[in-house]
Amino acid sequence: xxxxTQNPRYLITVTGKKLTVTCSQNxxxxxxxxxxxxxxxxxRQIYYSMNVxxxxxxxxxxxxxxxxxxxxxxxxxxxxxxxxxxxxxxCASTKTxxxxxxxxxxxEGSRLTVL
Amino acid sequence: AQTxxxxxxxxxxxxxxxxxxxxxxxxxxxxxxxFWYKQPPSRQMILVIRQEAYKQQNATENRFSVNFxxxxxxxxxxxxxxxxxxxxxxxxxxxxxxSGTYKYIFGTGTRLKVLA
Numbered sequence: 001x002x003x004x005t006q007n008p009r010y011l012i013t014v015t016g017k018k019l020t021v022t023c024s025q026n027x028x029x030x031x032x033x034x035x036x037x038x039x040x041x042x043x044r045q046i047y048y049s050m051n052v053x054x055x056x057x058x059x060x061x062x063x064x065x066x067x068x069x070x071x072x073x074x075x076x077x078x079x080x081x082x083x084x085x086x087x088x089x090x091c092a093s094t095k096t097x098x099x100x101x102x103x104x105x106x107x108e109g110s111r112l113t114v115l
Numbered sequence: 116a117q118t119x120x121x122x123x124x125x126x127x128x129x130x131x132x133x134x135x136x137x138x139x140x141x142x143x144x145x146x147x148x149x150f151w152y153k154q155p156p157s158r159q160m161i162l163v164i165r166q167e168a169y170k171q172q173n174a175t176e177n178r179f180s181v182n183f184x185x186x187x188x189x190x191x192x193x194x195x196x197x198x199x200x201x202x203x204x205x206x207x208x209x210x211x212x213x214s215g216t217y218k219y220i221f222g223t224g225t226r227l228k229v230l231a
Contacts, residue, residue: 031217040124042206043221050216090160096217102148102167102210104219106160 002027006091006107013081014115021076021110023091029105030096032074036060036087037109043090049074050096081114088112117142119209121222128197129230135182136192136225138207145169148210149183149190154224155203163205166190194227202229 004025013019025032033048035058045058049068063085065077074093078085088111092104118141128134140149151163166174166183173181178195194201207222 033219035221040223042121042223043208045219048216048219056216088158092160094217101165103150103162103165104160104208109158109160111158 002105004091004093004105004107006089006110008110009108010111012113012115015082016080019078019081019112021078021089021091021112023074023076023107024072025074025091025093025105026072027093027095027105028071029093030071031100032068032091032093033058033104034064034066034074034076035090035092036085037090038087046076046089078112081112083114086112086114117144117209117211117218117220119207119220119222121207121225123225124223125226125228127228127230128194128201130197130199132197133193133195134197134227136194136205136207136227138190138192138222140188140190140207140209140220142188142209142211144211144213146212149181150208150210151179151181151190151192152206152208152221153201153203154206155200160206164192197229199229199231202227 030051034046035043044060047066049055091107120139147168149166153161182191204224209220211218
């Protein structure tokens, strides 16, 4: 089954404790991205990657890191989480080039709470 | 910079009736995509409908259709014969292509309630 898989789905952590949210897709997509969803703000892009070893900042990158060492994986790293990073996080992917149909394919979301 | 605006935070519709959700956007690009995504309580993001800007014909998917007005930069979603399962948050989204990269922008969402 074609899918984007995020882990963990739920996480409660404390301020300053490094954490990684993994994202993996099995659709051979070149483009991958991370979003955070907050009430009244919609989805805002954190980072994106057009292909392996190519990453760039989105609209709200502060406090986050990413890496794209393999085509299928795009982990989101919070080096020192703070309470304002409490949010619902989505990973999404799509093909690029002529095969691109435009829409993003989303993971199921990761609910992160930072105390 | 591109923007997407959904001015209706919440809408209600009676079951079996029709409702229209509004979305406006701003861009200087001529070629782009527009989408409506549905987010039910499960939080899953589900593509409802897609519109390519170069296509003048409005997209339709069963009970869902759009009114795409390119000059006015408007992209509204019409849901006909509303069902209880249509209750969800709906996000309007834009995809542009600038400097070799895709740019996705989402609106703030409209929560749709369906009344039995």
